[in-house]
Each structure stands twice: as C-alpha cells, then as structure tokens.
Amino acid sequence: MQKGEHAVLYGERGVGKTSLANMIPFLFDTEDIRVVKITCSKSDDFRSIWKRTLQNLKLQINKPAMGFGAASGKIEITLNELLNNDRKIIPGAIMTLSALLDYKTVFIFDEYDRIVNQRVKHQFADLIKDMSDNNDNLTLVIVGIGTNVNELIGDHPSIERCLKQVLMPKMSDEEIEDIISKGLKKLNMIITDNVKQLIKSYSTGFPHYTHLITKYSAKTSLQNENLTISQNHFVHAMEEILENINQSIKDAYHKAIVTSKKTSKFENVV
Ligand SMILES: Nc1ncnc2c1ncn2[C@@H]1O[C@H](COP(=O)(O)OP(=O)(O)OP(=O)(O)O)[C@@H](O)[C@H]1O
Ligand SMILES: [Mg+2]
Incomplete structure (x- = not known):
C-alpha cells in the first residue's frame, strides 16, 4: 500500500x-x-x-x-x-x-x-x-x-x-481441498475421493461449510471406529447437520414468539 x-x-x-x-x-x-x-x-x-x-x-x-x-x-x-x-x-x-x-x-x-x-x-x-x-x-x-x-x-x-x-473471493476448489486434507492429516484420517468431491461441491466456496461437513463426517467415521471417511459417514453427517440447523431455526422461532407481545400477530407472521 x-x-x-x-x-x-x-x-x-x-x-x-x-x-x-x-x-x-x-x-x-x-x-x-x-x-x-x-x-x-x-x-x-x-x-x-x-x-x-x-x-x-x-x-x-x-x-x-x-x-x-x-x-x-x-x-x-x-x-x-x-x-x-x-x-x-x-x-x-x-x-x-x-x-x-x-x-x-x-x-x-x-x-x-x-x-x-x-x-x-x-x-x-x-x-x-x-x-x-x-x-x-x-x-x-x-x-x-x-x-x-x-x-x-x-x-x-x-x-x-x-x-x-x-x-475477498469465495475459495477455489483447490483451497477447499487443502482445508480438508490438512484437517484430516492432523487426525491421521483419510477420505475417499468421492466424499472429497461431495464436500467440495457442498462447500460452494465457503470454508465454514467445509469445516462443518468434514468435522461431522470425521466424527461419524470415528464413532464407527474407522479412520477412512466413506460416503455412509458423509450421509450420516449431513443428516446430523440438517437436524441441528432445524433445531436452531426452531429455537429462533420460539425466541421470536416468546419475546413478542402476547397481543401481537407476530406468531402468524413468523
Ligand atoms: N484460509 C482458511 N483456511 C481454513 N479455514 C478458513 C480459512 N479462512 C476462513 N476459514 C474458516 O472459515 C470460517 C469463516 O471464516 P471467517 O469468520 O474468517 O469469515 P468472514 O468472511 O469473516 O465471515 P463473516 O462474513 O460472517 O464475518 C471460519 O470457520 C474459519 O475458520
Ligand atoms: Mg468476519
């Protein structure tokens, strides 16, 4: 500069x-x-x-x-x-x-x-x-x-x-792949090419999603006493992530209703 x-x-x-x-x-x-x-x-x-x-x-x-x-x-x-x-x-x-x-x-x-x-x-x-x-x-x-x-x-x-x-652009596929590889290396884990491709495409350039999906997939894999992340682990991880997201939407809805006045029409609007 x-x-x-x-x-x-x-x-x-x-x-x-x-x-x-x-x-x-x-x-x-x-x-x-x-x-x-x-x-x-x-x-x-x-x-x-x-x-x-x-x-x-x-x-x-x-x-x-x-x-x-x-x-x-x-x-x-x-x-x-x-x-x-x-x-x-x-x-x-x-x-x-x-x-x-x-x-x-x-x-x-x-x-x-x-x-x-x-x-x-x-x-x-x-x-x-x-x-x-x-x-x-x-x-x-x-x-x-x-x-x-x-x-x-x-x-x-x-x-x-x-x-x-x-x-600041969205991340390239190579950068996303790098995040996955470095993270799994620290855990001494590996991942099938197929799942790597899936995580890359679900990340759509946002590292937050890469971390999230890889973390949940690795967790499922370890729970199954497996050091290789396979498609089954990925599918299970996605279900868990979506369930958590649903919960946070439900929580936000509940918060909005409880904190709004009883007489308001907020519940209908939400
Ligand atoms: N170069 C990187 N390598 C690995 N992970 C990264 C990298 N950059 C960002 N992340 C991860 O991506 C996620 C989002 O990053 P960050 O919070 O820096 O984004 P942001 O653009 O500031 O988000 P916001 O718009 O919400 O403020 C974080 O979990 C972060 O750890
Ligand atoms: Mg920020």
Missing part, C-alpha cells in the same frame, strides 16, 4: 475476511508498527468504537515531581485516558490524539457492516480523508460484508481515491 492509502476488505458472508484480517498483526506488528483490531457491533457509535481502539494505544508522558524532593519520571497512559468526557468525539479529536503516537499504527475495524448508524460511517469517511491528507503514520483497514465497497462503507466519493479496495 502507498503512503496515505487505506484499505477496505469486503466480500460475501463467511468467505474468510476475519481470518485474513487476523493475520495482519503477524505481518506488521513490530516495534515501530502497531496493529489494533476492533470488532464493531450493532450498538456501536463513533465514540464507543474509538474508546475501545484508543484503550490499546499507550503513550509515555513525563510525570511531574509532586512535593519537595519527589522524583520525576515517566508514566504510561492510554490515549483513551486523554479523551474528554463529552458524549461526542469528532474525527478531528482522533487525529489530534493519534498524532501523539511516535509509532506507525494500523487500525483494523472488523464486522464494519454491523454498524447501522449512517452518521458513524460519515464520520469514518471524514477521518479517512483527513488521515490520508495529513498523517502518513496512520492506516485504517475496514473489513466487512458487502458485494461492493459502497454497500459496506456508504457512498463517499471523496475517499475512493485513497482507498485500496480488496475483494
């Missing part, structure tokens, strides 16, 4: 965005580059996100000598402690605080799609523009679900130029 450039990593649900983002600290976390990763939630606003973020960033300041003969020295505080108690934090305040850092910092905001308040996305856009123009030491990486960048970050043409857009 170039100076003043920030990044947005987007893609379908469950393709592996968070897993990739989790690797970033291993690439960059050295003495002079710090990586802070924050997971956003539905209830977050600009202030709550940045309070959590700044809590991770430390600053050394001179401690004044208090009283006669007392020694002065350095103390460590977090940037969060320098925030005022106002309800509002503006992007400019984040710029001022982060300018105090004497190391480069990469901020990763994962599950950014969960932020519902569009105002927060405006504030992030303003901040990205400001950082890009004025502070080369700070890099933001926004990660979340979206079929395109605007769906994730909102429509902000002013920041398009300073954003590196990275689409």
Whole structure:
C-alpha cells in the first residue's frame, strides 16, 4: 500500500475476511508498527468504537515531581485516558490524539457492516480523508460484508481515491481441498475421493461449510471406529447437520414468539 492509502476488505458472508484480517498483526506488528483490531457491533457509535481502539494505544508522558524532593519520571497512559468526557468525539479529536503516537499504527475495524448508524460511517469517511491528507503514520483497514465497497462503507466519493479496495473471493476448489486434507492429516484420517468431491461441491466456496461437513463426517467415521471417511459417514453427517440447523431455526422461532407481545400477530407472521 502507498503512503496515505487505506484499505477496505469486503466480500460475501463467511468467505474468510476475519481470518485474513487476523493475520495482519503477524505481518506488521513490530516495534515501530502497531496493529489494533476492533470488532464493531450493532450498538456501536463513533465514540464507543474509538474508546475501545484508543484503550490499546499507550503513550509515555513525563510525570511531574509532586512535593519537595519527589522524583520525576515517566508514566504510561492510554490515549483513551486523554479523551474528554463529552458524549461526542469528532474525527478531528482522533487525529489530534493519534498524532501523539511516535509509532506507525494500523487500525483494523472488523464486522464494519454491523454498524447501522449512517452518521458513524460519515464520520469514518471524514477521518479517512483527513488521515490520508495529513498523517502518513496512520492506516485504517475496514473489513466487512458487502458485494461492493459502497454497500459496506456508504457512498463517499471523496475517499475512493485513497482507498485500496480488496475483494475477498469465495475459495477455489483447490483451497477447499487443502482445508480438508490438512484437517484430516492432523487426525491421521483419510477420505475417499468421492466424499472429497461431495464436500467440495457442498462447500460452494465457503470454508465454514467445509469445516462443518468434514468435522461431522470425521466424527461419524470415528464413532464407527474407522479412520477412512466413506460416503455412509458423509450421509450420516449431513443428516446430523440438517437436524441441528432445524433445531436452531426452531429455537429462533420460539425466541421470536416468546419475546413478542402476547397481543401481537407476530406468531402468524413468523
Ligand atoms: N484460509 C482458511 N483456511 C481454513 N479455514 C478458513 C480459512 N479462512 C476462513 N476459514 C474458516 O472459515 C470460517 C469463516 O471464516 P471467517 O469468520 O474468517 O469469515 P468472514 O468472511 O469473516 O465471515 P463473516 O462474513 O460472517 O464475518 C471460519 O470457520 C474459519 O475458520
Ligand atoms: Mg468476519
């Protein structure tokens, strides 16, 4: 990435965005580059996100000598402690605080799609523009679900130029096969080619399904005291998975009915 450039990593649900983002600290976390990763939630606003973020960033300041003969020295505080108690934090305040850092910092905001308040996305856009123009030491990486960048970050043409857009694609058949092979190798198990093909096609490029089906198939196989996963094990595993999915739909239905008001027509709608 170039100076003043920030990044947005987007893609379908469950393709592996968070897993990739989790690797970033291993690439960059050295003495002079710090990586802070924050997971956003539905209830977050600009202030709550940045309070959590700044809590991770430390600053050394001179401690004044208090009283006669007392020694002065350095103390460590977090940037969060320098925030005022106002309800509002503006992007400019984040710029001022982060300018105090004497190391480069990469901020990763994962599950950014969960932020519902569009105002927060405006504030992030303003901040990205400001950082890009004025502070080369700070890099933001926004990660979340979206079929395109605007769906994730909102429509902000002013920041398009300073954003590196990275689409996380679904996994290829080879990558899915690799997950199956590596997982089974650890268990000292093998799988018939036929079942491998089935798992690949049922995964449809989503590693979550690969893990799920392979795990259940391996479990069934082991329950039958067999180290080779066969089609029977696969079929049994699929039945078990579908039964569990049914249960979670039933649970969600029950929760929706119980938590809705008695007089509502919610049950009929659901
Ligand atoms: N490279 C990989 N190798 C093996 N498994 C992976 C890989 N990437 C992701 N996975 C697995 O796939 C599943 C989904 O991954 P992850 O949570 O990273 O996806 P996501 O795109 O962040 O999902 P969401 O859209 O729900 O936030 C997890 O179980 C994860 O362990
Ligand atoms: Mg994720």
